[in-house]
Amino acid sequence: MIHSNESHTTDLSSVKVVSRQSSVRSIKPREMTLLDNVIFCAFLCLIGGVATASQGAVNSKLGQYTGQGLSSIIVFCTGAVVSVVYFLIEVKGRPPTNLSLMMAKAPWWSWTGGLIGAIFVIITILAIPKLGAGTTTAIIVCTQTIFSCVIDHFQIFDLPFRQYSVWRGLATVGLIGCVAVIAKF
Template sequence: MAPTNESQPNVAELTEVKVLSTPAASIRSIKPKRLSVLDNIAFCAVLCVIAGVATASQSAINSKMGQYSGKGLSSTLVFSTGAIASAIFWLIQVRGRPPANLTLMLSKAPWWSWFGGVLGATFVTIIILTIPKLGAGTTSGLIVCAKLIFSCIIDHFRLFGIPQRKYTLLRGVATCTLVASVAVIAKF
C-alpha cells in the first residue's frame, strides 16, 4: 500500500462518522468526504483524449526541433523543458511542501520504477528519428498499436503491479483490427 498524505481525505470512504466528545456521546456528525474530480470516468476519458492529442503534437514538434538542433540535443531540450514543467506540477500538487518522508518513500520504490525517464527518452528519440521517414500518422499508428498490445499484455500478466484484466478473445479481435487499421494508414 502506498503511503498516504494525511491532509488529503481517503476517497474510498464516502462518509466520515465522528463521535463528538460531549456529554451526549450518542451525537454523531456525518459529513461527506470530498470526491476527487479523477473519480469521474468521463473526465478521465477527456484527459486521455487530451493526452492523445498532446502526444501526437509532441511527436511532430520534437521531430521539427530535431531538424534545427540535432537529434541528441533535441531530446535533451525536450526533457529539460519537460522536467521543469513536471517540477512545477509537483510543487503545485504538494502545495510547495514536499513530504517529510520523501526519501523513505523513494527508497521503497521498486528498482524498475526508476527507468520511466529512460523509456521516455527512448520514445522521444525514436519519434525524432522516424517521423521524417514515416510521417506522423504512420509513426503514431505503429506506436499506438504496439503500446496497446503491450498494455494488454501488462494487464493480463499483472506486470509492474497492475491489477489483472484478462486478454480476452474480444480484446484480441480489437487489437487485430487495430493492426489492420495501422496497416491501412501506413499504406495510404
C-alpha cells in the same frame, strides 16, 4: 505434498470480521476529487492522445534545426521544468517529510520511466521524418495498446488483472489492420 482431484472449498460463515471503528458514523468519507470523475479522466486521455501525436511531430521538427540529440535534451529539460511546477502545485509547495523514505521503498524498475520516455522521444524524432507522423504514431499506439493489454493480463508492474479476452484479441487484429491502412495510404 499429495494432490487430490477432489475440490476443496472454504466455509467463510465462521469467519469473524473485527473492525477498529466503533460505528459506521466514525468512518470519515474520502473527499471526492475531479480525478474520480470518469468522464473527466477520459477527457484527459483525449488531450493526452492529441499531445502524444503532436509531440513526435514537434520534436522531429526541432531535431531538424538542432540535431536529434540536442532536441531530446531540450524536450526533457522543458518537461522537467513543467514537472517540477506540477509537483509543487500537487504538494502545495511542501514536499512530504517522509519523501526520501517513500522513494527508497519504490521498486527498481519504477525508476526507469525517464529512460523509457527518452527512448520514445528519440524514436519519434528519428522515425517521423521517414515514416510520417500518422504511420509512426499508428505503429506506436498499436504496439502500446497491445503491450498494455499484455501488462494487464500478466499483472506486470503490479497492476490489477484484466484478461486478454477474445474481444481484446479482436481489437488487436483491428488495430493492426488500422496501422496497415494508415501506412499504405
